[in-house]
Amino acid sequence: MPRRDATHLPILRGLIATLTLGSAAVAVVVFMRIIGAEGLLWAHVPMIVLFGVLMLWLCQSIWLALTGFFVVAWRDFRRWWKGPAWKPERPEPAFSPDSAKTAIVMPVYNEDPGRVFAGLEAMLDDLDAAGAGDRFDLFILSDTRNPLVWLAEEEAWAKLRSRDRGRDRIFYRRRVRNEGRKSGNIADFLERWGLNYPFFIVLDADSIMTAETLIEMARRIEAQPTVALIQAPPRPVRAETLFARIQAFSASVYGSLPAAGLAAVADGNGNFWGHNAIIRTEAFIDHCRLPHLPGKAPLGGEILSHDFVEAALLRRAGWEIQLADDLEGSYEESPPTIIDFARRDRRWCQGNLQHGRILAADDLHVSSRLYFASGIMAYSSSLVWLVFLLLGGVEIARRELSETVYFTGEVPTPQWPISMTEAAVTLLVVTMAALLMPKVLALGLALADRERCRRLGGAVRLTLSVLLETLYSALLAPVMMMFHSGFVLSVLAGASVGWGAQRRSGAATDLAEVVRAHLPHTIAGLLAGAAILTWVPGMFWWAFPVLLGLVVSIPLSLVSSSVSLGHFTRRLGLFLADEEVSPPPVLVRLAELEGPSPVGEPAQREALLHRVIHDPRFNLRHIRLLRAYGEFPEADRARLTELRDRVEKEGFSALSTDEMLAVLQDPETMEELHLATWPRSAAGTAARTSAA
Amino acid sequence: MFDSNGYVDLIARYLEALGYGTGARARRRALQILNDLRVRHGGEIDVSTLLRAAREQAALAESLSERPLPPEEPVRMPPQSFRYGGRGSTRDLVSHAGRNERKGGPITVTR
Numbered sequence: 001m002p003r004r005d006a007t008h009l010p011i012l013r014g015l016i017a018t019l020t021l022g023s024a025a026v027a028v029v030v031f032m033r034i035i036g037a038e039g040l041l042w043a044h045v046p047m048i049v050l051f052g053v054l055m056l057w058l059c060q061s062i063w064l065a066l067t068g069f070f071v072v073a074w075r076d077f078r079r080w081w082k083g084p085a086w087k088p089e090r091p092e093p094a095f096s097p098d099s100a101k102t103a104i105v106m107p108v109y110n111e112d113p114g115r116v117f118a119g120l121e122a123m124l125d126d127l128d129a130a131g132a133g134d135r136f137d138l139f140i141l142s143d144t145r146n147p148l149v150w151l152a153e154e155e156a157w158a159k160l161r162s163r164d165r166g167r168d169r170i171f172y173r174r175r176v177r178n179e180g181r182k183s184g185n186i187a188d189f190l191e192r193w194g195l196n197y198p199f200f201i202v203l204d205a206d207s208i209m210t211a212e213t214l215i216e217m218a219r220r221i222e223a224q225p226t227v228a229l230i231q232a233p234p235r236p237v238r239a240e241t242l243f244a245r246i247q248a249f250s251a252s253v254y255g256s257l258p259a260a261g262l263a264a265v266a267d268g269n270g271n272f273w274g275h276n277a278i279i280r281t282e283a284f285i286d287h288c289r290l291p292h293l294p295g296k297a298p299l300g301g302e303i304l305s306h307d308f309v310e311a312a313l314l315r316r317a318g319w320e321i322q323l324a325d326d327l328e329g330s331y332e333e334s335p336p337t338i339i340d341f342a343r344r345d346r347r348w349c350q351g352n353l354q355h356g357r358i359l360a361a362d363d364l365h366v367s368s369r370l371y372f373a374s375g376i377m378a379y380s381s382s383l384v385w386l387v388f389l390l391l392g393g394v395e396i397a398r399r400e401l402s403e404t405v406y407f408t409g410e411v412p413t414p415q416w417p418i419s420m421t422e423a424a425v426t427l428l429v430v431t432m433a434a435l436l437m438p439k440v441l442a443l444g445l446a447l448a449d450r451e452r453c454r455r456l457g458g459a460v461r462l463t464l465s466v467l468l469e470t471l472y473s474a475l476l477a478p479v480m481m482m483f484h485s486g487f488v489l490s491v492l493a494g495a496s497v498g499w500g501a502q503r504r505s506g507a508a509t510d511l512a513e514v515v516r517a518h519l520p521h522t523i524a525g526l527l528a529g530a531a532i533l534t535w536v537p538g539m540f541w542w543a544f545p546v547l548l549g550l551v552v553s554i555p556l557s558l559v560s561s562s563v564s565l566g567h568f569t570r571r572l573g574l575f576l577a578d579e580e581v582s583p584p585p586v587l588v589r590l591a592e593l594e595g596p597s598p599v600g601e602p603a604q605r606e607a608l609l610h611r612v613i614h615d616p617r618f619n620l621r622h623i624r625l626l627r628a629y630g631e632f633p634e635a636d637r638a639r640l641t642e643l644r645d646r647v648e649k650e651g652f653s654a655l656s657t658d659e660m661l662a663v664l665q666d667p668e669t670m671e672e673l674h675l676a677t678w679p680r681s682a683a684g685t686a687a688r689t690s691a692a
Numbered sequence: 693m694f695d696s697n698g699y700v701d702l703i704a705r706y707l708e709a710l711g712y713g714t715g716a717r718a719r720r721r722a723l724q725i726l727n728d729l730r731v732r733h734g735g736e737i738d739v740s741t742l743l744r745a746a747r748e749q750a751a752l753a754e755s756l757s758e759r760p761l762p763p764e765e766p767v768r769m770p771p772q773s774f775r776y777g778g779r780g781s782t783r784d785l786v787s788h789a790g791r792n793e794r795k796g797g798p799i800t801v802t803r
Contacts, residue, residue: 137762171761187769195765289769313772361774616709620747621760628760671747675740678706 009267012067016265019063023434024055027427034423035395047395050388057381058434061258065438068261069445075260075326076449101137102218102278103197107185108153109143109178111205116140117156118593119208124164126586130211134169135218137197141185142174147660150174151608151622152598158621173629176665182274183290183306194281198222204275207234210329210586217278217327227268228283228319229311232330233259234276237579237587240567241336243560245575246469248334252577253456253466254442259325268320269367274307276330280319284310287317293357297496298350304497305351308375309358312368329584337509337561338476339517342483347497349379349487382484389546393532393539400536439466455581457573465574475556478549482521509561518553525550609652612664614681619674623667633665640669647673699726702739703746712750725749 031051035044079086104123108116120138127133140157144150157172164170175188186202194200199221201214209232217230235255239248263270288310293300303309311321335341352375358364359372443466447453456462529547532540549556559565569575579587599605611618626632643663646654655663663669703722707713713721725745729737 168759168762171759173761191767191769192764193762195767196762285767285769287772289771291771291773358774361776363775616706616743616747617711620710620751624751624754625760671744675743678743679702679739 009265013265016060016063016067020056020059023059023063024052027055027059027431028052030423030427034427038399044395047388047391050384050391053384054381054388057377058431062434062437064261064265065257066261066441067264068257068259069438069441071260071264071325072256072445076445080449099135099218099222100198101135101196102214103137103139103189103193103200103281104203104214105139105141105186105189105200106203106205106207107141107143107182108205109182110146110149111144112597113149113152113156113599114595114597116153116205117160118595119206119590120170121160121163121593122586122589123209123211123214124160124170125589126211127214129585130215132211132215134167136169136201136214138170139189139193140170140172141189142172143178143181143185144174145178145657145661146599147657147664148599148605148608150664151612154622154625155608155611155618156598158618172625174625176629176631176633180290181302181304181306183303183310187289190281190285194285197281199278200281200284201278202275204332206333207275208237208331208586208590209276210584213327213329217324220322220324221278221280224320224322226320227322228280228314229270229272229277229321230324231270231273231277231322232324232327233273234330234332235328235577235579236334237331237577237583238333238590239336239577239580240563241561242565242569242575243338243341244334244336245566245569245577245580246472246560247341248577248580249465249575250469250473251334252579253446253462254439256325257438257442259323263323263325266321266323266367268322269315269365270311270321270323271367271371272307272311272314272321274305276332283314283317283319287313287319293354298491298494299354299357303351303354305348305355305375308352308355308368308371311371312358312364315365315368316363329586331579331587338479338557339509339513339561342480342517345379345480345484346487349484350491350497352376352379353488353491379484379488382481383488385481386485389543393528393536393543396539397535400538436470439470452578455578456576461573461576465576468574472560474545475549475552478525478546479518479521479553479556482524482550486520509558511558514554514557514561518557521550521553525553606653609660612670613647613652613673613677616674616678619670622664623670626665626667626670632667633662635666635668640666644669644673648676699737699742703742706743706746707750710746710750712746712753721749722746 028048028051032040032044032048035047106116106120117140120140124133124138127136140153142150142153144153153174154172157170161170175185178185180187190200199218201209201217203209213232217232221227221230233255235251236244236248239245290303290306290309292302295301314321335344352372355372356376359369359376443463446456446462447459453459453462457465525547528543529540529551532543532547570580583591599608612622613619640662643655643659647663652660652663663673700719700722703725704718707718707721708715712718726737726742729741729745733741
């Protein structure tokens with residue numbers, strides 16, 4: 001369903017495809033000349049193929065970023081021409097008077113309730129301030145298995161509801177059985193309440209969106225009946241550690257280029273990134289119940305990276321998907337350390353590799369196949385790079401160790417070895433320039449905008465930040481190559497990942513954890529360095545950047561996980577991101593509201609368990625929530641009676657997690673416990689004393 | 693009314709703890725609950741029955757103004773699959789393991 005104004009798209013797509021294929025082909029030809037200077041061998045073919053794959057991957061990202069540069073530069077130019085307050089025209093009112101409510105859904109799984117509910121409250125405040133608070137209903141969709149976090153979620157929900165008294169718009173439910181993980185959680189919402197809302201906005205537990213963006217997404221999808229999903233690219237915010245700050249900085253300064261390039265090329269063929277997106281409910285219900293892949297995990301079973309697949313199913317059904325790169329108020333929090341980042345990548349890697357099973361399925365749109373392939377390459381390219389480096393090392397060693405033959409056969413003149421150093425250096429320089437080009441262009445855009453440049457610390461600090469970030473990325477790249485290669489191999493070997501909550505807040509990493517994670521990298525770097533120095537010392541400086549990153553991976557990981565270094569660099573005016581220096585009101589409000597975790601201290605945990613039994617209001621609310629959802633596990637009454645007796649005698653904390661869940665999930669047991677203990681508790685005793 | 697066991701005070705305090713009235717209002721409601729129970733049950737009433745009745749009253753009052761969850765509009769998401777081998781092929785790579793099957797049988801599609 002192409003739009004009328006999209007006639008330029010085939011030309012743009014054809015141009016980018018041609019440039020990508022052409023530039024990769026040139027690089028491959030140059031590489032073949034270098035490697036085959038003394039004659040091409042069959043043994044060179046794998047290296048050439050791997051090099052071609054790497055070049056295709058690199059070139060498409062560079063040409064997309066370059067396209068994005070022109071889009072963003074044009075947008076900036078218009079803003080400069082019309083004044084700093086200018087924004088693209090958006091029709092008013094935000095909704096038509098007949099608009100139904102939009103649901104905002106936040107699936108949570110053992111997340112910090114303090115952060116989750118502070119974020120929701122901040123967004124509600126922002127919506128109220130924008131006069132659109134009554135146009136949205138909020139659903140906290142809990143899959144939490146930790147009983148303490150569950151109780152804290154209920155309490156936080158009740159607090160938020162009491163603040164919102166009289167406005168029936170904040171709902172909480174916890175699933176008893178969390179089949180299907182996040183996509184199953186959303187499906188459960190849709191099958192129960194989805195039809196009440198024509199559109200729903202999916203958030204992650206760490207998502208924050210401005211009211212302006214929420215409203216604009218709702219307006220856009222309502223105005224375009226062929227669009228099923230609008231994705232607002234999230235930017236990382238609230239970074240505290242050095243690692244997270246560097247990530248937020250690079251996303252803030254460079255991130256807009258690839259997103260704008262992709263949006264320009266994709267048009268209605270965008271993708272879904274799992275959250276910070278608005279979705280047409282009926283289209284999703286009709287087409288997005290995910291199947292199970294045959295076989296067992298990691299490549300079979302539940303589809304982990306569900307978002308790409310849901311987007312593919314919507315495209316297959318003819319719906320459009322838009323990437324709204326011009327919407328700025330869409331945020332998330334990035335993992336605080338390299339290890340947390342890698343842990344998240346392990347999960348994504350498994351999910352993306354699963355897409356290999358459906359990449360060639362019938363009837364998929366070509367864009368969906370490209371997204372699947374791109375997602376697979378996001379991790380497989382590391383393995384390709386590693387194998388390429390190893391093969392390259394073997395090839396160089398073979399040449400160094402073999403004797404040069406000057407006279408062959410009947411030829412009386414010597415055959416001098418052909419040096420291709422110049423061509424190799426040229427290829428390296430061009431590749432490095434291509435890699436750095438998006439950063440340089442993005443820096444140029446930031447420097448050209450005087451006001452923004454001043455906000456981001458001024459020209460000197462901004463340029464220095466880009467240089468340091470580039471150095472950091474160069475050191476990190478081989479470490480991530482090793483991580484990703486290991487992930488790909490482990491998935492292919494059949495190792496599956498569990499479902500754990502993500503660590504999102506900044507905290508320095510434990511030394512033992514860092515050593516465990518990075519020692520293999522350090523050893524690999526040292527061994528490779530020693531081998532190169534022994535057999536091909538001439539190659540040492542060529543390999544140095546890769547070796548250095550590996551050898552210093554432990555201190556690199558430790559240093560970059562430091563919160564104090566993150567704060568120190570902020571005080572120096574380095575790695576400043578737009579949202580850090582001029583945060584929108586919703587982020588300011590979140591910072592005001594967020595307190596320590598309600599389950600952080602043992603005393604808090606004890607108090608929660610005590611209150612759910614002894615506090616009449618808490619107990620009643622808990623039971624009402626259980627009954628309102630109306631799904632209960634199979635009850636073994638004898639076991640529950642035994643557990644209830646144990647709780648009465650020894651307290652809740654005497655139970656294991658599973659036992660606690662069994663009791664907490666059963667409304668009858670919870671009521672019996674309360675009714676038996678309240679009269680004996682302090683309040684009950686006081687009541688009886690007073691009555692006497 | 694005769695209240696030898698101090699039940700009115702007990703229920704009133706319980707209602708206060710539930711957030712359903714304070715002071716004199718809570719006592720009036722407690723008295724009403726106790727009277728209703730005596731009419732229904734007669735004779736001795738145990739504490740659990742009293743508290744349960746107080747909870748029902750509080751829950752009922754709260755449910756009029758605040759719903760934990762909105763009314764459901766049940767619908768079934770039809771399972772999707774991926775096919776291989778061109779149109780008309782019966783080779784279906786993907787299984788539909790039953791997800792989101794609720795206890796109590798299938799959900800009626802009301803759309």
